[in-house]
Amino acid sequence: MPGFIPDSDSEDELPPGWEEKAATDGHVFYVNHKLKSTQWTHPRTGKMKRVSGELPIGWERRTEEGSDQILFYNKTTNQSTYTDPRLAFAVEEQTQNVRDVRQRFDASSTALQVLHGKDLSGKLAVITGANAGIGLETAKSLAFHGCEVILACRNEQSALEGIKMITKEKQLAGRKCSFMKLDLASLEATKRFTDELKTKVRHIDYLILNAAVMGLPHTLTVDGLEITFQVCHLSHFYLTLELESLLDHNSRVVIVSSESHRFANLPVDHLTEPKLSPPARSFWSMMAYNNAKLCNVLFARQLAKNWQQRGISVFALHPGNMISTSLSRNYWIYRLLFAVVRPFTKSLQQGASTTVYCATADELKGLTGLYFNNCFFCEPSKLAQNDAMAESLWKISEEMIASRLNRKAM
Structure with missing residues (x-):
């Protein structure tokens, strides 16, 4: 303080x-x-x-x-x-005001339209889960405009195939895109990733927390936590704090959440570990995803407050409804549902547009702690605006990480 x-x-x-x-x-x-x-x-x-x-x-x-x-x-x-x-x-410096920002893009805009005319040479983006879907499309769009991109993923083969596709399409130099192993289902693996990254780079311009899982049966990670909660929130929380030294007033942290955060059922008061990482008897995969996405918005809100004096911008966003990605791969009902609605949803390029906008839009300089949908400001749920809940989640997240890592160090 x-x-x-x-x-x-x-x-x-x-x-x-x-x-x-x-x-x-x-x-x-x-x-x-x-x-x-x-x-x-x-x-x-x-x-x-x-x-x-x-x-x-x-x-x-x-x-x-x-x-x-x-x-x-x-x-x-x-x-x-x-x-x-x-x-x-x-x-x-002139402080930007939300009311002064006009909407330039909408639900039909693509990531490449958002980036039209931009030169991102000399910039570095780190994107989790960038081996497929919206993450890969985000990486491709940034790389096409000169940004160096690190694809932080668990699946090396998929990531390398994505890099090959990007570099072949635009004949980019190999250094523009690279792979680093990141397993968000393990806090120790997350720490290994951040330690290695800090030996390779001195500054991150865009830290994009994109990775997520959905539709898995009740599964515990090596840390003994429900996997949806850990991959979507806790390991991203840990990763971000570990990379603080690589971020400054020119950096942005972009957290990919979802409108499904509006259907979360986490308690406003007495937030506890069993509520965040529920046992099998009270587990429902869709609610686990909703709650994890609420954690994303709450984390963004508190992180923006904690880092405001450092001038780092933090944004959370919804990429689009039921976009055809590998997110639905874990449960046949979700695969069927996503297939049915596919003609009415955004393309991957459209799905990546809000992420790219939050990371690069000049008019957002000086702003922080905002939630976006369709490349513009959007008011999140009432729960997501609860400061006491955001503070409680932050404290519990720190305690959960410390208890797991200290226990393994003994």
Whole structure:
């Protein structure tokens, strides 16, 4: 929690123990020396600033010998400093308002239409469950526009086939798409994935939590948890927190939920592990999916609050109703139902559009904690807007992870 900030005659004056600095890209960040922490928003105003333009006359940027640290040298006075001299002229970035965003796309829009004219060169996306369906379509669309994509999946063969299809279709360089093993049915495997990823990349622009399972009979993971809950929510929760160091104010976390979250039956009060990960006697696969998708929206809501000071945008979304993907593969009734409604549902390109929009749309910069459907804002269910429930889910999720990992470490 942020510490107490004393009154000041100037709203923009920093509290004692705080220091203002500028990153190499011009964004201003704030250092709290007492807590040894940093954030992108001003500790009093909650606003973000940026420096721009050339250095003042007589100043030049240098690299300190023996390190990569940037120094600013004044040729007139022969003095050097670590503080960017443009900080005195930093200006506040315009905060986006939801009411100012007009709808540019709808249910018929495709991911490639959303990305039309965009150059994503130099960007990196990590997409879970990207070996098939909407995840693969999302990966393909981003890669076609220059984004480097890591397909984080359990099924290596399927992922490699997807990568082959993408690279062959657009003759992309091999580095544009790569596979990394991720088994969300295991917390230890999730940790191995995040540890390996942190050795390979320094920054993630788009963390897209897309993987899900549905229609499975009551099945326990190696961690002793119901698999729908763990794959759809808990392991994604753990993965995101483990990757926090790779995310900054230029990053977005996009969580693929579903409108089925509106039919969840989780209790508002006294949320417990047996309610989230039910025993076989009280298990129904469809309700397990509904509840897991509610957890997605609640997680997005709380994560947005917790990371708001860091300037990271967090969005949850519904991709479309009963799109023809492998999600229905586990139960013949769902396969039949999906087949019947197929002529009336979105294509995979249309299903990936809202994910791509949340990840890349310029007009969403500065916004966070929102739920989307058909590439535009949508009010989630009343349960999904319950702050106490979001906080409770966060706490229980942390406890469930700690208990499993600590138990195995003993």
